[in-house]
Amino acid sequence: MTKLLFVQASPRGTDSKSIEIADVYLKTLQAGDPRLEIDRLDLWDTNLPAFDGDKAAAKLNVILGNDQNAIQQTAWDQIVGIANRFISADRYLFAVPMWNGGIPYRLKQYIDIIHQPGLLFGLKPETGYFGLLENKQATLVLTSGAFAPTSPSPAFGVDHHSTYLRAWLNQAGISAIDEVRFQPTLLTSDAAADLERAKQDAVRLAQGHVRNQTVNAGAI
Incomplete structure (x- = not known):
């Protein structure tokens, strides 16, 4: 059975366009694969601990191969529980609005907690970082x-949004990444039509994923 983690980075709930589009994608995917297991993670309704000095020390100890003291071990165990x-x-399905050219701080906090050595990545002094997640796929639903x-940059903003998410996922070992965009949501003559086009893009993407999964399953 395939498990999908739906990460909701917007605090706007049913008013969020990124979540609305992602739900369309998800419903299409579920229609094609009723056995799909869905885990919804609303980052604004989840207790995310501060990545404080104890957690930073625990992370460094893992990188350096040092022992953890009792406080650091507790901090590391908390990280591992969330990362697992x-x-x-x-x-993965991410619904992510653009905030000030980047991602919402709640999502950044979540990434800072889970993106850890020995869990999502490794580091070799000779060659650099390498990802530990294998055979996984991510879909990004992006709004701004x-x-x-197509708009002039930086006059209408700079994309540290999709670029950051892709770079992070790549470092974790995830290279199969696709996206659906509803951009812009405000500076458009027909926002409703643009939203509908984004939803149709989501449907087509999900249908393609279902077809690919069917073909791959038949090849086993």
Whole structure:
């Protein structure tokens, strides 16, 4: 059975366009694969601990191969518990609005907690970072008020949004990444039509994923 982790980075709930589009993608995916297991992670309704000095020390100890003291071990155990939920998924769906050219701080906090040595990545002094997650796929649903890839930058914003997410996922070992964009959501003459196009893009993407999964399953 395939497990999908749906990470919701917007605090706006049913008013969020990124979540609305992601739900369309998810419903299409579920229609094609009723056995799909869904784990919804609302980052604004989840207790995320501060990545404080104890957790930073624990991370460094792992990198250097040092022993943890009791406080650091407790901090590391908390990190591992949160990260394991992410690691256990086969697929990821992210609903992420653009905030000030980047991602919402709640998502950044989550990434800072789970992106750890020995869990999502390794580091070799000779060659650099390498990812530890294998055979996983991520879909990004991206929205922004003024920024669009076709708009002049930086006048209408700079994309530290999709670029950051892709770089992070790549470092964790995830290279199969696709996306659906509704950009811009504000500076458009017909927001409703643009939203509908984004939803149709989500449907087509999900249908393609179902077809690919069917073909791969038949090849086993």
